[in-house]
Amino acid sequence: MKASCIALCAVVVLLLAEAQVSMAVTCSPTQLSSCVSAITSSSPPSKLCCSKIKEQKPCLCQYLRNPNLKRFINTPNARKVASTCGTPFPRC
Known part of the structure; x- marks a missing residue:
């Protein structure tokens, strides 16, 4: 009983730590500039x-709500890049 309580507490601490890291992300679409060539071509x-896509993942829905950014982010190539990077495309 005591061991399971300690394990549960450890999991909660890890989840809270991950949530704080996610909240600390500064949303900046310019951080994705290293992806432009992959999104606009087949490279x-x-x-x-x-790494930037993974870092900016919490911001992707915000970018998709922006009409100026949506036309670049909501494309088949952008989805392919996200998939290749192991970052599922968000459902907003």
């Missing part, structure tokens, strides 16, 4: 692009 995304 594979760079490691930097993938």
